[in-house]
Amino acid sequence: METSSIEQFIEGIPKAELHLHIEGTLEPELMFAFAKRNNIKVNYENVSEVKKAYQFNNLQEFLDIYYAGANVLITEQDFYDLTWAYLIKVKKQNVLHIEIFFDPQTHTDRGIPFETVINGIHKALEHGEEKLGISYRLIMSFLRHLDEASAFKTLEQSLPYKDWITAVGLDSSELNNPPSKFQRVFNKSIEEGYITVAHAGEEGPASYIWEALDLLKVDRIDHGNRCLEDEKLVKRLVKNQVPLTICPLSNLELKVVTNLKDHPIASMLAKNLLVTVNSDDPAYFGGYMNENYIAIARALDLSKRQITDLAKNSIKASWLDDTQKEKLKIQIETYFKNS
Numbered sequence: 001m002e003t004s005s006i007e008q009f010i011e012g013i014p015k016a017e018l019h020l021h022i023e024g025t026l027e028p029e030l031m032f033a034f035a036k037r038n039n040i041k042v043n044y045e046n047v048s049e050v051k052k053a054y055q056f057n058n059l060q061e062f063l064d065i066y067y068a069g070a071n072v073l074i075t076e077q078d079f080y081d082l083t084w085a086y087l088i089k090v091k092k093q094n095v096l097h098i099e100i101f102f103d104p105q106t107h108t109d110r111g112i113p114f115e116t117v118i119n120g121i122h123k124a125l126e127h128g129e130e131k132l133g134i135s136y137r138l139i140m141s142f143l144r145h146l147d148e149a150s151a152f153k154t155l156e157q158s159l160p161y162k163d164w165i166t167a168v169g170l171d172s173s174e175l176n177n178p179p180s181k182f183q184r185v186f187n188k189s190i191e192e193g194y195i196t197v198a199h200a201g202e203e204g205p206a207s208y209i210w211e212a213l214d215l216l217k218v219d220r221i222d223h224g225n226r227c228l229e230d231e232k233l234v235k236r237l238v239k240n241q242v243p244l245t246i247c248p249l250s251n252l253e254l255k256v257v258t259n260l261k262d263h264p265i266a267s268m269l270a271k272n273l274l275v276t277v278n279s280d281d282p283a284y285f286g287g288y289m290n291e292n293y294i295a296i297a298r299a300l301d302l303s304k305r306q307i308t309d310l311a312k313n314s315i316k317a318s319w320l321d322d323t324q325k326e327k328l329k330i331q332i333e334t335y336f337k338n339s
């Protein structure tokens with residue numbers, strides 16, 4: 001049997017995506033299409049001008065452009081089309097399961113009803129499951145630069161759609177917005193039956209990861225890069241096998257790391273942390289799932305065995321039921337053996 005290249009191996013391996021903001025999949029072409037049909041002015045003349053503007057020195061510089069981009073999303077059809085375009089992309093990348101974020105406040109704060117947003121996304125996800133065979137979970141993320149009252153209002157708005165939403169998350173500007181700011185909202189979310197996750201340790205200190213674990217009772221940490229600064233924290237994450245949803249190209253583009261060769265994923269794997277590879281905001285950071293896997297595999301010279309373990313981690317860290325997890329892990333291992 002001819003052995004496949006590492007790129008071919010990555011392209012074909014079954015995998016799950018656990019850290020993806022649907023608003024971060026807004027490709028410039030789609031931005032212009034939505035702007036045109038909704039009669040909205042975009043700050044750029046054309047696609048290449050948009051791409052040129054996507055140069056960031058930190059998280060905040062990215063967020064400013066990302067929230068401006070989301071202004072073109074108005075109708076249920078826009079949210080449907082955005083989600084559908086993402087599903088088509090990941091289907092081609094052998095992604096079998098997705099657990100994705102949406103940020104309701106980005107839209108409700110500009111007068112778009114909560115129901116418009118969730119109806120469009122939910123409809124596309126249902127069609128994706130039915131027609132493309134991609135299973136999914138939806139995570140409603142609170143914007144941490146806004147106040148607790150706004151998060152509580154968003155939680156209230158979500159309750160009629162509880163059956164469509166598995167978890168709540170926490171994203172946006174991390175520095176000076178610690179998880180503790182949202183402890184009461186997260187407690188109430190747990191009472192309502194939601195699982196919890198939070199972005200922590202992307203730019204913020206390791207103490208924010210402790211807070212996410214102890215105060216927000218999170219099931220996974222999104223990013224978590226800076227956990228390595230605290231040995232006691234690493235021990236806790238390893239012992240409880242708390243998943244970290246790592247986003248290599250996002251880290252590079254937002255200058256969380258200066259070079260992928262120095263990415264902490266290598267020492268995370270060595271320490272037996274439960275790490276997964278994800279795309280975060282692929283339209284802004286230059287790559288979906290496979291591009292992220294390929295970039296990190298090339299930079300760190302990962303073996304097919306290590307890539308297989310990362311793909312299996314994505315299943316282990318997901319909220320699929322145990323039977324489905326076993327089935328998919330066997331599918332991934334069989335792929336490895338036949339490669």
Ligand SMILES: Nc1ncnc2[nH]cnc12
Binds near residue numbers: 021059199202250281
């Ligand atoms: N990488 C990221 N960190 C925090 N908030 C975000 N919202 C979208 N992408 C994000």
Ligand SMILES: [Zn+2]
Binds near residue numbers: 019021
């Ligand atoms: Zn993110």
